[in-house]
Amino acid sequence: MQMVSHTFLPILLLLPFLSAASADVAPGPTPPELNLTSILYKGGQYTTLLRLLQATRITEQLSSQLKNSYDGLTFFAPNDNAFAKLKVGTLNGLTDQQQVQLVLYHVLPRYYSVTTFQTASNPLRTEASGPGGVYSVNVTTSTTSQLVNVSTGVVAVPISNTLFAEFPLAVYSVDDVLQPEQLFGRKANNAAAPVPGQAGEAAGKATARKKGVPKSDVAAEPSASGQEAEDSTNAAARGRGCVEWGTVVAFALMAVVNLVGA
Template sequence: MAYLTITLGTLLILSTPNLLIHAKTTPIAPGPTPAPLNLTGVLEKGGQYTTFMRLLKETQVGQQVQSQLNNSYDGLTIFAPTDNAFSNLKAGTLNGLNAQEQVSLILYHVLPRYYSQVTFETASNPVRTQASGSNGVYAVNITSSTNQVNVSTGIVNTPVQTVLYSDFPLAVYSVDKVLLPYDLFGPKPPASAPEPADHSPKKPTKKSPAADAPSEEAVASPSTASPSERTTGWRTFVVGMGLLVFYCMGSHL
C-alpha cells in the first residue's frame, strides 16, 4: 500500500507542471460582442411608432441621433410619440411646416443627455432640446414625482407612458402627444399696422403782407423800374422845367 501511495503521489507531482502549462496556453474564449445601439430597432420593437420613424428618416434626424450615440459622452433621451399622437394632431399641422421647421419639430423630441426615470427628478427647468439653437430656445419643462414624469411644452402637457429602452447612453420613452414647441406653435405677435394716410383737407397758408410788398432795394434802385415808368418820369421832369422857365420870364416882364 505504501508503495502504491508513493507512486500515485509521484505521478501527481510529475503531471502538475504539464497541467499548469496547458492551462496557461489555452486561450480564453471571448464573450459575445454587444449589439450596437439602434434607435430604429427600439422603435420597431415597440410596434406603434411608424410615423415618428418616417419623420426621423425624412428629416435625417435619425442619422444624426445614431452618429451621436456612437460619439456622445452624455448620451441621449428621446420622447417617441405614438402613431395615435400624430393622428390626433389638427389637420394640416405637419404639412404647414417647411422642411427646416419639420427638422426642428423632430429634434425637439431629443434631449442632449441621458435621463433615467430617477435622474428626471434632478432635471433643471427649462430643459434644452436638440432643436435649441440660433432659431429659438426650444426647451421643455419636466416635472417628476415618485410614480409619474410629465413633459410640458407650453402648448401641450403629456405624461411619459412607457419605457421603451433605458440603458446608457440611450433612453427612449413613449408619449401619447406630439410635443409641439412654443417657438413654432405659440401665438405670433401682431404685425405692426401701417399708418393711415391723411386725407383731411389742407388749410391754405396765409402770406404776410410784407411778402407781397417790394423790397427796399427794389424801390431805391432805378434799374428795377420798367421802361414806361422811366419815360413818364422824364416827361414830368421836362414839363416841370418848362413851367419854371416860363414863370421866371413872366416875373421880369
C-alpha cells in the first residue's frame, strides 16, 4: 500500500497544473459561413435578389456545388438599387428559364479574390448558358487601385463592396444587374456609327424605296450643263420643224404657178 501511494502522488500534484493549462487553450476557429442567403440577409439591401433566388431555387444548387467543388464559386450580388434601374416589368417579362439564366449569369464557377481578378484571362465563363453556348463576362482591373470592373456588353459596372471572400466562396456587391446580350441584346449606343457622308445617301435610298423606285434607278439631281443640253436639243427640233413646213409651202406655190401658166 505504501508503494501505491508513492506512485500516484506525482500525478495528484500535477492535476491542478493540467487543469489550468487546458483552460487556457482557445477554441478552434469557427468555419466560415457558406450560406449565400445568410450573407445577403446580413448585407441588408438585397431584398429583390433574395426573392429571385427563392423563386429560381438557385441557392440549393450553389450550396451543393460548394460542398462538392474544388474550385469554389464567385457571386456578383446586385443590390436593390441595381434592380430599381431596370425598366418596369423587366423581370416579369422573362420566362422562368430566362430568370434562371439571369441569376446564373452572376455566378462564376471558380473562387476569385480581388487580387486573382488581376491575372484572370477574359472572357470569364459564367454558370449561365443557352443555345449559343456558355454566357461570359469580361473583368478588368486597375493597376493603381483595387477597382474591378465587370462588363457584359450591355452594362459595365465596378464591384462596389465585398460581402464575403473566404475560399471557397466570394460574394461581391454590384450596383447594376449584369445583363447578358443573349437575353437583353447589345446596348444601343454600342452600335457602329454611320460613316460621314453615308447618312444622306442612305436617306435618299430609303426615300426611293418608299416611292417604289429600285435602288439602281436612284439618280442625282440634273446638273446645269445637262439642262442646257436638253434645251439645245429642243431648239434644234423646233428649227427642223420650221424648215420642213417652208419646203412644203414652196412646192405648193410652184404648183399653182405652173397651173396658171398652162
